[in-house]
Amino acid sequence: MTIAPAAHRHLSAAATARLLGAWHAGGPAYTALSDALRAAVLSGTIAPLTRLPSERELAPVLGVSRTTTAAAYRRLRDLGLASSRVGSGTVTLRPGFADAPVGGDVAVSDAAGTLGDPLAPNRGAGPGVPSGVVPPILLNQATAPAVPEVGPAFERALASLPEHLAHGGYAPYGLAPLREAVAAAYRERGVPTAPDQILVTTGAQNAISLVVRTVLKRTETAVVQSPTYFHALDTLREAGARMVGVPAGYDGLDVELLESTVRRTEARLVFLIPDHHNPTGTSLSPAERVAVREIAERTGVIVLADETLTDLALSGPPEANPPFDGDGSSPRLITVGSTSKAFWGGLRIGWIRAHPDVVARLVRTRQSTDIATAVMEQLVAADLITHRDKILPARRVWIRERRNQMVAALRAALPWDVPMPGGGQFVWAGLGGPVAHAFAAAAAAEGVMVNAGPALTPDGSSRDRVRLTFPHTPDVLEEAIPLLVRAWDRIGPTADSGSAGSRRPFRAE
Structure with missing residues (x-):
């Protein structure tokens, strides 16, 4: 018992x-x-x-x-x-x-x-799964396989490790080679950046949490896009922040609404995903980026931009959008990034780009949590970032193929509104009615995990949307689509009464 x-x-x-x-x-x-x-x-x-x-x-x-x-x-x-x-x-x-x-x-x-x-991180009976229990297909998690270069990067890092063993191993700001590699990547994008503006963290989520704990006090207001990254909302809730959403969708960012919301709520922090937004796949226009920077200067609000998905442009050239930071001089702008989406989720390396004074404050905050990031992983990340120009094109091709596969299959099989995301790793599908929770439950019963739209909003809206991730192997996607159809059939009249969408032809964009 x-x-x-x-x-x-x-x-x-x-x-x-x-x-x-x-x-x-x-x-x-x-x-x-x-x-x-x-x-x-x-x-x-x-x-x-x-x-x-x-x-x-x-x-x-x-x-x-x-x-x-x-x-x-x-x-x-x-x-x-x-x-x-x-x-x-x-x-x-x-x-x-x-x-x-x-x-x-x-x-x-x-x-x-x-x-x-x-x-097989998206399917298969793994540790902790009881005998006879069918493990789910995880379309609620964007976990692409590692790029082929990860293994050789670990081998090179291991060969270089002895020169670091003579030291204590704690580097609260991060190892110098990695900080320089990240700073160089920003400079190549047109953002003047020195290594002292970079703080290495244990993943992007750790970076977001560190910024929130440093700049936001309990009961202060944070303005977020709605919908947005689920774990960022989680972090803000745990910090005791009051969250206010501004719509994020296919009509762009309403910068006038953003500014009025910041002023009305006396917000301390704005959290944005400027490139290939999670979950809609949209990006801020050049004019919207300028407007957000000007809002930060006029109001004094701190803007935290999550650039984890910036490298995953799937339609058009990778450099289509200008850097969010502009010239990189504003102390009001903080950006975070990581290796998880570009290279491998198992490589838990992230970073923060900010004014050196802000970086120093963040380092003082981190002393109460993880102190420093693992040395071996930092060496691997520095290697991969240095060779990113050779790695990322193939990565984008692989993810683009998975995007096209999922969008085509969903459009053919289900009466949903299925947009073609311009980048990122997510499909933000419209169900035609407020049945997101019911569908997510039915999908789980069929063995597929998806995110109901309300979980990605600060106020429980988006009840007519679900988020599905597409960077999975082709066989996983082929297995998942019929199960999603069965889940849609399970909710029966509820789905039929709420779905105004119609099947649309596939367009590779």
């Missing part, structure tokens, strides 16, 4: 209902509810070791009977995603917990870390 572990957090009935959204998609209510809970747990929307509200508390909030919530919780336990005991309630589990020894700390991880096979 499985002993329920201690919960690390508790969800109220109201919070659970908010996270699940419009979960009832036809069929037995208990099945739809358990599918919605399963999707939320597997996607990380509801973290492992979260105590769910009691069956009695949840039922009236969702407008169902206690019999329905009890049956849904029982099915969640049967799936290995929850455990219950008298006095402790129902606690969510990471998959495979029942097969693990009881006791000790259970790390909170996302779907990839829980279910991913290192050799």
Whole structure:
């Protein structure tokens, strides 16, 4: 018998209902509810070791009977995603917990870390997956295979490692070769940059968190694009920030609305993704970039720009958009980047470009967390960045082919609005009606994880959109599309009544 572990957090009935959204998609209510809970747990929307509200508390909030919530919780336990005991309630589990020894700390991880096979990160039974459980296809995570040059870069880094072993290994600002390589990349894009303007971090998410903790106090306002990067929203919530969204879509950025929002809310921080925006794939125009820089100067707001996807232009020349930083002189502009999308997600190297005084403040903040970034990975990143001109063209070709494959298949198979993104790694598909939560739950039941649109917004909007990632191997995409069709069929009349889209011919752009 499985002993329920201690919960690390508790969800109220109201919070659970908010996270699940419009979960009832036809069929037995208990099945739809358990599918919605399963999707939320597997996607990380509801973290492992979260105590769910009691069956009695949840039922009236969702407008169902206690019999329905009890049956849904029982099915969640049967799936290995929850455990219950008298006095402790129902606690969510990471998959495979029942097969693990009881006791000790259970790390909170996302779907990839829980279910991913290192050799096939988007599909396959990996460590921690119970026998008989079919692992999902992770279209909620952009994890392309490593570029071929990663392996040789590690070999060269290992050969150069002895010269670094005589030192302590702590470099709070980052290793000099990597800081110079990143600075040189900025200079080649037309942004004058010295190594003392670069701070190396453990990935872009670490960089974003570091900036937020340094410049933003609890209850201060951050303005974000809506939708935007899910984990940036997570970081801002954890920092206690008040978030206000401005629309991000295919009509461009409304810079007048951005400025009025900054002034009205007295915002301290603006978070933007200027190139190949996650999830829409759009980029700020040259005029919009100038306008944002001018807003920062006029209002004093700090603008944090995530350039993780900048290298992944898939339509038109890679240098079509001017650098967000302009001439790089403004202390109000901070940019972050990483190696994860261009080279490999397993290489946890990121960086911050900012005024040297800001970099010094950030270094003081980081002392309470990771102190410094691993030396070996920094040497590998410096090698890859130095050779990026030879690596990135093939990377773009591979990702472009996957984009074309997914867009063509979705347009042929489903009555959705499927835009062709100009860059990045995401399709922001329109479902025609507010059924995103229901579809995400149905897709999870079919074995495919997708992101419901509201999870990528600060206010729960975009209920008619889902985000799907396309940098997966061709066989994974071929397997996923029929399952998405089956998921769409599962939500039945709900989907039919809300889908005004029609199938469109494929256009390679």
